[in-house]
Amino acid sequence: MSQAISATLPRTRKVTIGSALGYAIGDFYGGGSTTLTGTYLALFWTTFAGLDIAQAQSIIGVATIVSAVSSIIFGSLSDNFYRYKLGRKFGRRRFFLLLASPLVLITSLMWIPSLPFVAYFALYTLFIVVLQMFLVSYSSLPTEMTSDYNGRTLLSTVRMIVSGVSTVAIPAVGGWMLSTIGEDRAISYQTFAIGITVLFAIVLFIVSRTTWEMTPEEAGYDVAKIEAEQKQPFSFSRWCRNVGKLAVDYISTFRISSFRKFMGIYLLSHCMMDIFGQTFVFFAIFCWGKNTAFASMLLSFAVIAEFFKPVWGLLFAKIGPRNIFQLAFGLGIVALGGLFATWKLQPTMDDGQFVVVAIAACIFWFIARGLIWFPCWTVFPFIPDVDEIVSGKNRTSIFTGSTYFIARILKGFVSMAIGGYLAYVGFDSKASTASAGVQNGIVFVMIGWTVIGLVLSWIIALTFKLDKRTDGILNNEINRLKNGGSKADVTSETKQVVESLTGVPYEKCWPQAQA
Structure with missing residues (x-):
C-alpha cells in the first residue's frame, strides 16, 4: 500500500x-x-x-x-x-x-x-x-x-x-x-x-x-497516479488485496534483523520495568514493613534521574547503542542487587540507617532505570532506515504500529502473570503482614523476573550492530541507489554492513533495481 x-x-x-x-x-x-x-x-x-x-x-x-x-x-x-x-x-x-x-x-x-x-x-x-x-x-x-x-x-x-x-x-x-x-x-x-x-x-x-x-514527493508518492486510481470504481477484490498486503507489511517487519533484536531488547527490558512498577509498593509494604506514604516518598526521588538524561544523550551519540545498552543493563542489575541487599540487611540496621540506605538504593535504581528506558526510543528512529534499503519504502509507522501492538499484548499477559503468581504464593493485599513465603514471592517477581529480563536483553544487545557509523553507511547507500547508482558497484564494506543490519542478502535489497 x-x-x-x-x-x-x-x-x-x-x-x-x-x-x-x-x-x-x-x-x-x-x-x-x-x-x-x-x-x-x-x-x-x-x-x-x-x-x-x-x-x-x-x-x-x-x-x-x-x-x-x-x-x-x-x-x-x-x-x-x-x-x-x-x-x-x-x-x-x-x-x-x-x-x-x-x-x-x-x-x-x-x-x-x-x-x-x-x-x-x-x-x-x-x-x-x-x-x-x-x-x-x-x-x-x-x-x-x-x-x-x-x-x-x-x-x-x-x-x-x-x-x-x-x-x-x-x-x-x-x-x-x-x-x-x-x-x-x-x-x-x-x-x-x-x-x-x-x-x-x-x-x-x-x-x-x-x-x-x-512531503509526498520525498516520501515517494506519485500524486497524479494516486488521483487517477481514486477515480476508478470500488473493487472488492482490490480492497481484499490491499488488506492482504497490509497484513504482509506488518509481518514483513520481522524480516529485518535489527528490528527483531530491537523488539527483543525493548520487550524484555521495558516489560520488566512494568513488573517493577506494579510490585514496588507491595515490596515496600510487605517486605520492608513500611506504608504507602513511605513508598510514595521513595518514588518521588525518581525526579533525580531526569538530570542524567542529557548525559545519556551525549553518551548515546559518543559510544553508540550497543555500548549504552550494556551499560544500562549492567547498572540495572547492580541496582536491583542493592535493593535485594537492603531487604536482607534491614534487620541489622536501625530505622534511621535503613531509611538512608533505602533512599540511596532507590535513587541508584531510578538512575539505572532511566538509562534502561532511554536507548530504545532513541535508537528506534534509525530502524526504518534499515528497512528502507530492503523494501524501498519509508514504513516508519508500520514499525511503530508493530512495536506498540506486540508491547500492549505482552504487557497485558505480564500483568496477568504477576497477579497469578502472587495469588499462587498466597499474597493478600488486605493482610497487615506477609509470611516469608509471600515476601520471597514478591521479591522473586520484582527483582528476580526483572534481572532475568535484563540479562536476556544484555545478551541480545551484544549482537546489536546499528550505530552512527553503520547508519551513515546505510543512508549513503540508499541515497546512491535513489540517484540511479548500480547495485553492482557496491563496496564490500557497504555490502557487509547492509547484510549484517538487515539479515537479508544484498542481492535481494532495493527492489526498484530488480524491477
Whole structure:
C-alpha cells in the first residue's frame, strides 16, 4: 500500500534545541496521560463514580486490547495517508496530532461522577485510542524530520526529558491539589484532571505546528497516479488485496534483523520495568514493613534521574547503542542487587540507617532505570532506515504500529502473570503482614523476573550492530541507489554492513533495481 520511494530531495532542515523542544513537548501528553490515568482514574471511579475495582480494571483491561488493535490500524493509515487529500493538505503524521487535540478534550468527561458504566467504558476507550493514534504518528516524526544521527538523538533525548518530567510533575501537582481542596471531594479530582487535559490539547496543537515531515514527493508518492486510481470504481477484490498486503507489511517487519533484536531488547527490558512498577509498593509494604506514604516518598526521588538524561544523550551519540545498552543493563542489575541487599540487611540496621540506605538504593535504581528506558526510543528512529534499503519504502509507522501492538499484548499477559503468581504464593493485599513465603514471592517477581529480563536483553544487545557509523553507511547507500547508482558497484564494506543490519542478502535489497 505504501508507494515505492523514488529519488528524493535531501532533508536539510536542521534540528535545533528549539525545534527539538517543539517536538518533545508532545510527550507531556504521551507520557503524562498514562501517569494521570494510572495514578488517579481507578481511584476516582471507585470512590465517586459508583464502580467497584473489578469494573474499573475490566474497562482498563479491555481498552489495552483495543489499543493494541488500533496501533496496527493507525500504523498503516499514517504511512499511507498521503493517498488522501486530507493527508496531502495537513500532513500524514501531523494531521493525526492535530485531530487528537479536540478529541482529547472529549475524554475529560470520564472525570464526571455517576455516569453509566457504558459511558465510562466508551470514554476510556476513546482516550486510549486517541493516545495510540497520537503515539504512532508522533514516534514516526524523528525519522522524517532529519536523517542526521545527532539530530535524531537530540530529538529523542529532549523527548525523554519532557516525558520524565511529566511523570513526576503531574503526581506532584495532583497531590498538592488534592490536599488543598480535599481528597474526599470529587471536584478536586475534576479540577486537576480536566485542567491537565486542557494542557494536553494545547500541547498537541503546538506540536502539530512546530514539527515537519517528508512531503509526498520525498516520501515517494506519485500524486497524479494516486488521483487517477481514486477515480476508478470500488473493487472488492482490490480492497481484499490491499488488506492482504497490509497484513504482509506488518509481518514483513520481522524480516529485518535489527528490528527483531530491537523488539527483543525493548520487550524484555521495558516489560520488566512494568513488573517493577506494579510490585514496588507491595515490596515496600510487605517486605520492608513500611506504608504507602513511605513508598510514595521513595518514588518521588525518581525526579533525580531526569538530570542524567542529557548525559545519556551525549553518551548515546559518543559510544553508540550497543555500548549504552550494556551499560544500562549492567547498572540495572547492580541496582536491583542493592535493593535485594537492603531487604536482607534491614534487620541489622536501625530505622534511621535503613531509611538512608533505602533512599540511596532507590535513587541508584531510578538512575539505572532511566538509562534502561532511554536507548530504545532513541535508537528506534534509525530502524526504518534499515528497512528502507530492503523494501524501498519509508514504513516508519508500520514499525511503530508493530512495536506498540506486540508491547500492549505482552504487557497485558505480564500483568496477568504477576497477579497469578502472587495469588499462587498466597499474597493478600488486605493482610497487615506477609509470611516469608509471600515476601520471597514478591521479591522473586520484582527483582528476580526483572534481572532475568535484563540479562536476556544484555545478551541480545551484544549482537546489536546499528550505530552512527553503520547508519551513515546505510543512508549513503540508499541515497546512491535513489540517484540511479548500480547495485553492482557496491563496496564490500557497504555490502557487509547492509547484510549484517538487515539479515537479508544484498542481492535481494532495493527492489526498484530488480524491477
